Amino acid sequence: MYRLLFSLVLSRMDPEDAHHLAFRVIRMLPALGFGRLVELATRPDPSLAVHALGRRFASPFGVAAGFDKDGFAVRGLGNLGFGHVEVGTITAVAQPGNERPRLFRLVRDRALVNRMGFNNGGADAAVGRLSRLARRSHRPVLGVNIGKSRVTAVEDAVADYERSARVLAPFADYLVVNVSSPNTPGLRGLQELDALAPLLEAVRAIAGTTPLLVKIAPDLADDEVVRICELVTRLGLDGIIATNTTISRDGLTASAAEVERIGAGGLSGAPLAARSMEVLRLVRANVPAGLCVISVGGVETAEDVQARLDAGATLVQGYSAFIYRGPLWARQVNRGLARIRRSSGRSDVAAPAGA
Template sequence: MSGIAERIVHAGYGVVFRGVFANMDPERAHHLAFGVIRALPSIPVLSGLVERYSRPPAQDGVTTMGIHFPSRFGLAAGFDKDARAIGGLGLLGFGHVEVGTITAKAQPGNDRPRLFRLIPDRALINRMGFNNHGAAAAARRLERARRNPGRPVIGVNIGKSRVVDVADATDDYLESTRLLAPFADYLAVNVSSPNTPGLRGLQELDQLRPLLSAVHDAAGRVPVLVKIAPDLTDEQIDAIAGLAVDIGLAGIIANNTTIERSGLTTPAPEVEAMGAGGLSGAPLAARSLDVLRRVRAAVPSSFCVIAVGGVTTEADVQARIEAGATLVQGYTAFLYEGPTWATRINRLRRRRLRREARAAR
């Protein structure tokens, strides 16, 4: 949309957020917004107008993993857990949409409340627990989504079903792979969420190698990436990066949410009362950049590295690209910035790329 219209919508969302959403249970607010986004493609006049002004700049496209991404900026896993709103999210300007985390078996996730806002920090704490309707149901929706010629690139993030023992995790991931890989542009193996018991232990090399090798083989030609935690040591990051390259994975997603709580503006008693879960948003920015640089230094230049964590502005996107990211994702800022977030980043990306093109003449 035009800069003026975009700013009006953004300002209006700010009023609605402060007056309504900030006083509402975060999960309920998410479902309300999600319903509108999901319905967007079914309103032809509105969807056409939104798509026209939200479209990413063509010069920001990149080809990686054998896939052409219309822009470097996309939506991270967590927002669309069941692959229900891919079309609407694409209309809002995201060049790719990573759905999930999807598990082989349907599961309700952890008990509510399980999503908390840290408004002074522009952050979230979640312990959702991979709530989703299972891989078989998601596969049917993904098959339909792929028929849309204007769809964004679709990534599918898979995780371990809660009822499955860690010892049987590989078979569980393989079930999801067999069901979902045929309808995914790429698969992301999530072994780094703090909200499923035992999951992060799968990042240990003796468990990670057979898991990733099996998923890579089962996925066939579909690129496979692994999503890692920001709480790993430098040595662990280097080891996983080396393993990913050795196995032949297509890339690494750096990174998931953190269990750290240091340096927050939100009062400590409030944070403590929220309980366990992964922290995302602006406080994660510095660590995510460090992890990104570490991963990029450990892998070949052609290896895809997707940066996620603390991305809010176009300047954040550019900083990740300059630090070596092939693609950049955001999520938490979407809840704070509203529906024109990707449009605004795309507009500023277009402006930046035009300046760079003029300077290069």
């Protein structure tokens, strides 16, 4: 049914307009009283529960940052079966993002290109919603992803992140420092160790008891990934999210003309899968076994998720395939994971390194 809806209606709409339409429906599920009814069909099998970052995740599969930028649809996404929702990226200063069009589909490649530019209402505006969510017992685990405001100079980035962390950390189950989006000028330069170390130290001091993770790009060289792993370990952070979108266009079936027409932006979806898996394995090999590693990039099926867990991921996130799979995507993945667990006789869906 969804495949037909996507083919006949959604694929003919502007991608961002289609996203907003779907987002409004998901957001309204709990408000209209349908959330609990939907959950009867989507609730993850209890065997899928994962304990990490001091929280119980009903499923290892969650929504990556970017889908719900301001925290409006967390409960609705939980109703659909996602074990956690990472909201954001939220910046200290509200910003409209880049000019439209800024979201593009590559349907044959099961991919997206976005240059959204951290469009969000700002940290102060998010506080009320996130504080109310934090008080609810019936909700998915809530991650909050923070990034640099576009109006803030790179040399002032630490203070900008500190402001967001101070406002938002009290209401997050975990906090993420995003230094890896390709759509904010100068942001990826913060992954260089001389800039990253003082930034993470400053945010960690403000986050307090809230678990702190850093999100890295797939375009880093392997030795750069290893050095970040060493820094995260030395600073005592709680985890790494690997990976963000890529600026590479390698391996696409889309024509060169179409790629040129779309232009700049971060590529996500199936073409990112191989590099995302490589970075996951590299990270897991260079951090302590107990460190939380969240894998994201090119995940679509239960088999994809299980492969990330087997490679050492603690949790797995997705976003792009939501557009192609539809609202029952999390249900499909969770049921598939439970089936894999039963058929293989596993006692846990996660590999020992990620448990």
